[in-house]
Amino acid sequence: MKIAYALLGLILLYIYVSIISLLFSGIDRKLVARMQRRIGPPILQPFYDFLKLMSKETIIPSTANFMFKAAPVLMLATVIALLAYTPVGFPPLFATKGDIIVFIYLLTLADFFLILGIISSGNPYGRIGAAREVAMLVSREPAMMLGVFAVMWGISKLNVEKPFSLSSLYEHNIWELGPMAWIAAVVLIYVFLAWLASEIEVGFFNIPEAEEEIAEGTLVEYSGRYLGIIKLAESIKEFIAASLVVAVLFPWQLNMSGIEGYILNLVIHTLKVFVVLLVSKTIFRTVTGRLRITQAINVLWTRVFAASVVGALLLAMGVML
């Protein structure tokens, strides 16, 4: 019975998140346009784009193997499965001890499916994009993992029900760990915003899809329905990644019981996700250009990961002392 309810919740959450994440990308495009003194497309433009892509002819290259067709579907499936482990204002639907591992695993798996689809297309431009995507993936995740694990370890010292679960973030949070942890939290805000920007590949990190550099990179060969699926999966992934940032750093919620409590918390969470995406995506991609792949990886290891180590050590000191 409980599983049936969780499944129903997952379906509703999927519908909600796909609408909201497409809406966010519409608002993002509008805001970027206004920052450049343009009018911009209507806010519902991503929905029209999605419907158009779904109705377009889908072209499969003659050099592609079957993973080319399977990868977008698997990517979307992974992202939907990931929604069950995403904290969206209330604890994740399938929260258990240590589910953060599943979360990180599924988050990277979605990118791996995309890469797999690209290298199955047989287009060398796509392969260059895929190689860059892998390099970015390897460089950006350790910083996030270290930050998340440090925060969860700190929280688990405060007697939570399920240690190392994303639901523990709603029982205690990083700001309760004392003044030392506040400094660590500020460092981690920087780390997580940088990670978010590199996860959704905007601003400095818009490298694998670099249109001007390697002809669309990862998405060269995809068209029609598969492109629509990939775009949808990517914008849901954007929402999920921002949800993680919100849950780790700003998990303040209202204490309300009942179904309206869940809905209210979901709305508050959505607003916080919007603010995080506004800073890390919209403004960041308007004011900065792209780095080269070597520079980006250098930044991710020497600036972001180093800051993450510093933040984790400060947090550990704050908890120990």
Add this chain to the structure above:
Amino acid sequence: MIRLPLLPTVIKNLFKRPATNPFPKTEPVPTPEGFRGKIVYNVEKCVGCRMCVTVCPAGVFIYLPEIRKVTLWTGRCVFCKQCVDVCPTGALQMSDEFLLASYDKYDGKFIYLTPEEAEEIKKKQEELKKAKKKSQ
């Protein structure tokens, strides 16, 4: 430390009005004085001196010796205005019209003096000649 010199400009821009002209809803940006739009050809004024045929770099004009006029297909026009400058009678003029998109490259708005019109002019000229002969 990263510098973001664009940030203040971008934030300021966010609170300004868009600096664009939403064309189909409004009038297009007004054309300046001496704008070179579509050619307007006045058949009555034409004396058939063939200067425009000589000077046109794009081959828009075809001379019709029978009626001593030119016919022109502006689909090829490069809007250089040389025919207008060289025309002794002012039969060719530049207009302000620039919204010239069409589904058909042989659309009526690109062609002056169609073969049928040429026939009519030919008949009229012959009638005139006959009248003159009779009066003499």
